[in-house]
Amino acid sequence: MEYLKFCFVFSCWMKFAYSVFSTDTPQAPPPIPKEKLLVLTVATEETDGFHRFIRSANYFNYTVKVLGMEETWKGGDVGRSIGGGQKVRLLKEAMEALADQEDLIILTVDSYDLIFAGGPEEILRKFQQANHKVLFAAEALIWPDKRLADKYPLVRSGKRYLNSGGIIGYAPYINRIVSQWNLHDNDDDQLFYTKIYVDPLQRQTLNMTLDHKCQIFQNLNGAVDEVLLKFGTDRVRVRNTVYDSLPVVIHGNGNTKMYLNYLGNYVPNAWNYEHGCRDCDDDVVDLSQLKEYPNVLVGVFIEQPTPFLPEFFQRLLTMDYPKDKLKLFVHNNEVYHEKHIQKFWEENRNAFNSFKVVGPEENLSQGEARNMGMDLCRKDATCNYYFSMDSDVMLTNRQTLKLLIEQNRKIIGPLVTRHGKLWSNFWGALSLDGYYARSEDYVDIVQRKRVGVWNIPYMAHVYLVKGSVLRNEMKERNYFVLEKLDPDMALCRNARELTSHREKDSPSPESFHMLRPPKGIFMYITNRHDFGRLISTANYNISHYNNDLWQIFENPADWREKYIHQNYTRIFTENYLEEPCPDVYWFPVFTEKACDELVEEMEHYGSWSGGKHEDKRIAGGYETVPTDDIHMKQIGFDKEWLHFIREFISPVTLKVFSGYYTKGYAIMNFVVKYTPERQAYLRPHHDSSTFTINIALNNKDRDFQGGGCRFHRYNCSIESPRKGWSFMHPGRLTHLHEGLPTTNGTRYIAVSFIDP
Template identity: 90%
Template sequence: MEYLTLCFALSCWMKLAGSVSSTDAPQTPAPIPKGKLLVLTVATAETDGFHRFMQSAKYFNYTVKVLGLGEDWKGGDVGRSIGGGQKVRLLKEALEAVADQEELVVLSVDSYDLIFAGGPEEILRKFQQANHKVIFAAEGLVWPDKRLADKYPSVRSGKRYLNSGGIIGYAPYVNRIVSQWNLHDNDDDQLFYTKIYLDPLQRQTLNMTLDHKCQIFQNLNGAVDEVILKFGTDRVRVRNTAYDSLPVVVHGNGNTKMYLNHLANYVPNAWNYEHGCSHCDDDVLDLTRLKEFPNVTVGVFIEQPSPFLPEFFQRLLTLDYPKHKLSLFVHNNEVYHEKHIQRFWEQNRNVFKGFKVVGPEENLNQGEARNMGMDLCRKDAACDYYFSIDSNVMLTNRQTLKLLIEQNRKIIGPLVTRHGKLWSNFWGALSLDGYYARSEDYVDIVQRKRVGVWNIPYMAHIYLVNGKALRNELKERNYFVLEKLDPDMALCKNARELTSHREKDSPSPESFHMLKPPKGVFMYITNRHDFGRLISTANYNISHYNNDLWQIFENPVDWKEKYIHQNYTRIFTENHLEQPCPDVFWFPVFSETACDELVEEMEHYGSWSGGKHEDKRISGGYETVPTDDIHMKQIGFDKEWLHFIREFISPVTLKVFAGYYTKGYAIMNFVVKYTPDRQAYLRPHHDSSTFTINIALNNKDSDFQGGGCRFHRYNCSIESPRKGWSFMHPGRLTHLHEGLPTTNGTRYIAVSFIDP
């Protein structure tokens, strides 16, 4: 009976349920129209961060109403202490006009340190799904009063504490919150909202909640490890891995502003794998449309002994930019380099618009010198740009200055790297103590696998600063002096974190509270072109006569450019060598400079052997066929010379003596000096080598007459040696040879007996 009764009741219920119209069933509410969203932000000044925020808003077609633009900021130094009440006051005033619009959704967000990662439709959908009247952003850290932590409602999962950088809610409800504001502009906005939220009655009456799982708002403070970039075909999102959410608003609160800068290099559409850099050509300056080129003050800083300094100045001179638009300021802190600067000044003092040199006698430290250089531009209303470059930068791109100006940034530097290393002139991230940390994209940027213009926290050695920025955002002096930081770190910290400050000389008693908002000037590095390289100065020994000769290990690229013959590579690409005698090969290897400096180095050393048979420098102390020479070991150049043989002689050996793989080793490496009055010739002999190289170090006819080499077996003589060219011939058995008499002047050759 009980079973039948139950079945009857169930049957009746089903019939009753079936009789209910489908139109009476719960319906999914209609989406909130995009036109019902009002975005409000406070910005008293148009900073770089503000422009970035507006750019992201424009991408998603947000309509943003900016509050307080042009007002004095009186909200305190919110980056370092409590404050921000001015934002609440401005929001309160703005909402009075729309307080009765029940369907209007208000989104209140910060702007200097915030970007959009999604559009209005998405944010409205997520707000609607949350089913609350007001939603605040949430974070994992409590601020500003940690004593209030225990008063927050417990959450099983997600962020527990309120952040006031993001608020979304229906206009009447948000208005009821901000209308309670009756404090001062420099009181704390987050504390104000927190106290209202922690009131259980208000929380229930106003139907408030926090965005615990970052569906709408992502605060980065305390959450950097949760956030990754999610690359799509058209745009890039930020993904919270802790909650598997795609936040719409990304806020670099607290000390995470530099991490936001990194994210904003990609989000929402700045750079992706499909299209590369989307904004690199935005707002560029077309120099071809200008009536005349901008005036540039160039600050050159030589703060330590620097190899290849004459080449550095030559590259500066050959920049493709009108020299009458360039004014040079050179700070030299090294007595050793005074001769180089003097020579450059004498040759080019009238080439530039201005030329000022401050030497070591002024006893300026780096910070003072760099401040002086920047001030020259800051104080000159006609100075359009300040271009700072250190002596360890080798610019290989003659268009560098033009390319930097065209990017139209306040501070921008070209990427320069050390050859064969990941060392560069920028940092992609900073550690918590403000020093180097590697960003996830650093290697790709350095290796130019990702090409673009990148917002970065630190740069050094070379950068361009807009003159207007120097006279406005960066008008305070002494930017290169800060705590115990080196000058470049001080500049970058001062620029990116320029804090609020009291208006000076203000007659108003209210000026104590009148603080300017942070400027936060962005610094950029561009790797859109190959610009040049950094040379190493760490182990530069200036005890020699020609010190750059010793840089073959530290700076191999610059060494090769300076000392290897310009036609050397043609040996391999165009077979650019000769065979004047059987198995005697003749090819270019040394530049004129290499020849001259090696001769100068030997003459500076001065202890020529005299061509005597007794020779304590060699094993056994006796030389059968002596020459008037100086060994490479005597001037401390043996390691460098052997490296030269391995790098530049061995490849030629393999080409001309196919199948023979040299060890590139030689015991006897020396420079010979032939003169009629000391030693004019060398009698016939075999060399104690597998093969020998013989490099002519000066010019026949202009430096000496006579000379040359005769190979007896083949009755073949070479009487016109070319400066910088080398003979290469077998050493034992087949190639008996002699040095032909030098009849006038002095002849120099460099010789190595290789693979003895």
């Protein structure tokens, strides 16, 4: 008995020792070498989406074999309906030569709407962990036959339905699947794979499963809300927040291609916080290495009354690009602007290689006019680029055209924004009905917190298109006319989808099999430089003589640039002002253009007061020291003038009268006219103000003789006022003054009694 006990204990101990020290315990299989992974994809032509796919594959050093290149696509319009059987047929043909390589892993994916976010090692590791011979991508939506839903095996967690845009498996098993294909090119590939997968016997025999929790494949259709960008120091990933996974293959299936474009602006290494834009300088054009600059047709579109149009044309003229390489096409839809175009044409028609103007008498719609401009480049074999500009674009960067050409994109525009606003010339995303939606990065791009070149779904106002694109991918389209869309929206939708009206709207059964998957020309916006701004045209009133004067609220940056003296800021940076008499300060404030237009506006109004004491325009109806003048209020310019005082006079007041904070308010604001015939001078007087400004609006000795101002207390006279310069002096008590006689010509001054 004791012996038996000993044997039992000894046997148990040996089993324990064997379990601890034995080398025969199960080990994790060795990693599959990345050389054993082959990526097979189908692409019949090199679209923008295909090139993006290849770039992401090259970044991770995938081995990729492309099937079907240059072959006519007969697989149906897979972007909108069933189809894609041609992909299975091409894969079947390719697998015949690979079927006997038992250790070869085949990854077959789409290419036009797919990018890699991780490398071969990661995808092979996750495939091994799945512990199946074949792994399909999964999604939450069933397509194309909902009747097959009940045949799918139930899953406790994860996505239940198969998506054929991503398959990974051992070569012999992939071959056994695709060798069953005996259908037509325009039959549906996903339906084919689905029927095999939902067959329990085949699912078991071929050891197939789905990537239920998006470890490898992330289909975006129906799952956009599940994913977000995860920024790292070297690259950017897409994270599935539902399953806390980092998918390797990102597929923009269904109607999520625009969202994939957004993700592709970052994934895998396009942009991150650490390095910024990492591929902005890839494939650029070095203009300095070209024998001659490309030929560019510039299309200018004036479709509504637009402020600062002469300045727009001046910027066009001073653009840093050889004028002999520029042809100019102008469509003007506004009679009001004919005088501006005529003047520019007369002065500069020989500055460009050619100059064509189509006016309002042609009665063209916007879409027709824009088609005409694009057609001029399309039909001209020497036209290398088409540069479209709306008249509300102010390009302050003279290098804009060169910078756009250098980026070497099919369609690219410079970022321009409304001054001080988030309104810009692009949309970062579209709503379900095709209109504006704000993307996560829109504000950062507009404010240039993220700088780069961005693939976007919509752009307008200003963009550059390659002439070769117009003569090839975009050669057969009426691009600016589509349904009830605005011309710019029509252009962008047509470029994104690139299918004809007839095919897209009502495909006939006999032509359906010839439809191609959408090529999708990518449109880019660049904010790598400060290019300029957009003019606001919404409230442009053209009932005045010089309408731009009234734009101080709507377009303050352009108003300032046109009307404020170029040396104004030097008042604060370099103390650029003078004190010709005690407490009388003299400084630049208006440009010559501002002076001229204000005088023209007053003369156009024409109702000068005549310098009479009786004056119904003021309280009490009596002016003690009258001048021959017109009040700003009479021409409807009082609000604008007071804003000018607050914006440009008040800061000077604080500088020269330290400690005094002006309200920037004035009741009396007027332009005075001095002539020997009507009123040549003004007798000594005090102003009813805390301080007064007096701005010279024309030139002494050229426009008039005499004139000036004398301050009695200091026996100090200023007799040579400078056009656009303002006097500022106290109005009451200390500065009794008079207007010196104008002996010849006409002298104009603008006066305000501030803080009465």
